[in-house]
Amino acid sequence: MANTWLETVSKVESMIPLLGKLGREQSVKVQLAGQTLMSDSVTGLVALFDQYPAVDLARVYQVLEQLIANKTSNAVVELEEALSDADLASIESFAQAGSATPVVLYGFGRIGRLLTRRMCTLGHTTPGMNLAAIVVRKASDKDLAKRASLLKFDSVHGTYEGVVKADEENSQLIINGQPVKVIYASDPSEVDYTAYGIDNALLVDNTGRWRDHDGLSVHLARPGIDRVVLTAPGKEMKNIVFGVNDSDIESSDQILSAASCTTNAITPILSVLEEKYGIESGHVETVHAYTNDQNLIDNVHKGDRRGRAAAMNMVMTETGAAKAVSKAIPSLEGKLSGSAIRVPVINVSIAVLSLNLKAATSVEEINEVLKNASASAALTGQIGFSAEADAVSSDFIGSEQAGVLDSLSTKVRGNQATLYVWYDNEYGYSCQVVRLMEKLAQMALVDSNAVETAAA
Incomplete structure (x- = not known):
C-alpha cells in the first residue's frame, strides 16, 4: 500500500536523528542510488524517496539502526545494497580502523x-x-x-x-x-x-x-x-573525473588532478555515448561564465582577449577540456576539438557537444539512454537530467551534478547528435x-x- 504524504513525512522525520548520529559520531554517509541522505532536511529526504517509491522506508530505518548497532564508521553505505540483504542483522560492518x-x-x-x-x-x-x-x-x-x-x-x-x-x-x-x-x-x-x-x-x-x-x-x-x-588540469599526472576513471587510482599515486569543471561536466556523458554508440569525432563549445582571471574593466592581461571587460563582453578564448577528455576516456584520443566563449554571467556554464556517432540514433533514444544513466548509482552524481521547458542558467546554481543534460534541446540527425549540458562550474565541480x-x-x-x- 502506498504511503500517504503524512506517513512518509513521519517516517522520514524518524530517520533524521539516526542519520545525524551516523554522520556526526560515526562518519558514515548513507546514499540511495548514489544520492546522499542529508540529516538536515525532512523535505529534502522526502523529495529523494519520492524518486524511488518502491523503497520500503521501514526497512531503511532498520538499516540505519543496524549501522549504528554495528558501530559502522568512516564509510559510504549504499542503501540499495544494504536493503537487498534479507537478514538486516547480518549487514556487513563497513567499519574502518584508524584516524580520519x-x-x-x-x-x-x-x-x-x-x-x-x-x-x-x-x-x-x-x-x-x-x-x-x-x-x-x-x-x-x-x-x-x-x-x-x-x-x-x-x-x-x-x-x-x-x-x-x-x-x-x-x-x-x-x-x-x-x-x-x-x-x-x-x-x-x-x-x-x-x-x-x-x-x-x-x-x-x-x-x-x-x-x-x-x-x-x-x-x-x-x-x-x-x-x-x-x-x-594537470600535466605528468593522472587527471581524474570521478565516476569515469577513478578506478585508475592506485595507492602509489601521490599527486592527482581533478581535471577542470568543463572536463568533469562533459566526460561522464561522453563515456555513456562512447559505450552505447561509439564516437567518431566531435567538437565541444563551452559557453562559460566569467571568472576571476578576467578583468572587470579593460586592462592589460597576459592572455589574449581576457583583458577586456568581463561583465559586458562575450570573450572568445580557448579550452583544453576537449583534449583532456581523452585522459579519462583513452578511446577518444584525437577525436574531439574544443573552444570557449566567456559570457557576462557570474556562474553556470553550458557545453554544446556536436558529435558524429558510429551508429544512428534518435532524440528519444539518446535522451532515454542518458536519463537512465542519470538515475544509476554509478553516475547519478555526475549526470543530471532536465526536462524543464523554462530552464535557464540560474536554475542550475548549486547543482551537485558535474553536468546536467538539457533534454529538450537535444538534436539528432542520423548519426549526428548535438547535446546541451548545463553545469555549475563552481559548486558542481567542487x-x-x-x-x-x-x-x-x-x-x-x-x-x-x-x-x-x-x-x-
Missing part, C-alpha cells in the same frame, strides 16, 4: 571556499576525512575576519547555513564547532604541517600556481603531507573534487589497516 585523514586546503578562493562549504555542510558527511587547515597569504590585519565573512556570505551561492566564527587568538576558523587552522604562508616551503599537529594529510591545491608534477611535489616535500590533489577526496580518504584507511594487519 586530515585535509589541508592550499588556497581559499572560489573553489577553496566551496570545498569547505561542501565538507562542512550541515547534514552532509565526508567519511574518513576532516578539514584541518587552510593555507593562504595574509591580505590585511583583518584577514581572518574577512575569510570568515567570505565563507559565510557569497553573492552567488547565498548565505552559508552553518556557524562560522573567527578565532583571532588561535588563528583559526570555527566552523560548526570544529576548529580549522589558518596558516599564513607565501610559499609551500615555509610550512611544517606537523608543527600544527597535522600528519599524513591530503593537500588540495586550489591556486593553480603549479600544474605539473615537479611543481606540486614541493607540497609533498613538506612534513605532514602524504598526497596532493590539484583542482585544475562536489566532484570532494567525491575524489572521499575516495582517497577511504583508500588511506584501507592502506592503514593493511599495514597494521601485516605488522600484527
Whole structure:
C-alpha cells in the first residue's frame, strides 16, 4: 500500500536523528542510488524517496539502526545494497580502523571556499576525512575576519547555513564547532604541517600556481603531507573525473588532478555515448561564465582577449577540456576539438557537444539512454537530467551534478547528435573534487589497516 504524504513525512522525520548520529559520531554517509541522505532536511529526504517509491522506508530505518548497532564508521553505505540483504542483522560492518585523514586546503578562493562549504555542510558527511587547515597569504590585519565573512556570505551561492566564527587568538576558523587552522604562508616551503599537529594529510591545491608534477611535489616535500590533489588540469599526472576513471587510482599515486569543471561536466556523458554508440569525432563549445582571471574593466592581461571587460563582453578564448577528455576516456584520443566563449554571467556554464556517432540514433533514444544513466548509482552524481521547458542558467546554481543534460534541446540527425549540458562550474565541480577526496580518504584507511594487519 502506498504511503500517504503524512506517513512518509513521519517516517522520514524518524530517520533524521539516526542519520545525524551516523554522520556526526560515526562518519558514515548513507546514499540511495548514489544520492546522499542529508540529516538536515525532512523535505529534502522526502523529495529523494519520492524518486524511488518502491523503497520500503521501514526497512531503511532498520538499516540505519543496524549501522549504528554495528558501530559502522568512516564509510559510504549504499542503501540499495544494504536493503537487498534479507537478514538486516547480518549487514556487513563497513567499519574502518584508524584516524580520519586530515585535509589541508592550499588556497581559499572560489573553489577553496566551496570545498569547505561542501565538507562542512550541515547534514552532509565526508567519511574518513576532516578539514584541518587552510593555507593562504595574509591580505590585511583583518584577514581572518574577512575569510570568515567570505565563507559565510557569497553573492552567488547565498548565505552559508552553518556557524562560522573567527578565532583571532588561535588563528583559526570555527566552523560548526570544529576548529580549522589558518596558516599564513607565501610559499609551500615555509610550512611544517606537523608543527600544527597535522600528519599524513591530503593537500588540495586550489591556486593553480603549479600544474605539473615537479611543481606540486614541493607540497609533498613538506612534513605532514602524504598526497596532493590539484583542482585544475594537470600535466605528468593522472587527471581524474570521478565516476569515469577513478578506478585508475592506485595507492602509489601521490599527486592527482581533478581535471577542470568543463572536463568533469562533459566526460561522464561522453563515456555513456562512447559505450552505447561509439564516437567518431566531435567538437565541444563551452559557453562559460566569467571568472576571476578576467578583468572587470579593460586592462592589460597576459592572455589574449581576457583583458577586456568581463561583465559586458562575450570573450572568445580557448579550452583544453576537449583534449583532456581523452585522459579519462583513452578511446577518444584525437577525436574531439574544443573552444570557449566567456559570457557576462557570474556562474553556470553550458557545453554544446556536436558529435558524429558510429551508429544512428534518435532524440528519444539518446535522451532515454542518458536519463537512465542519470538515475544509476554509478553516475547519478555526475549526470543530471532536465526536462524543464523554462530552464535557464540560474536554475542550475548549486547543482551537485558535474553536468546536467538539457533534454529538450537535444538534436539528432542520423548519426549526428548535438547535446546541451548545463553545469555549475563552481559548486558542481567542487562536489566532484570532494567525491575524489572521499575516495582517497577511504583508500588511506584501507592502506592503514593493511599495514597494521601485516605488522600484527
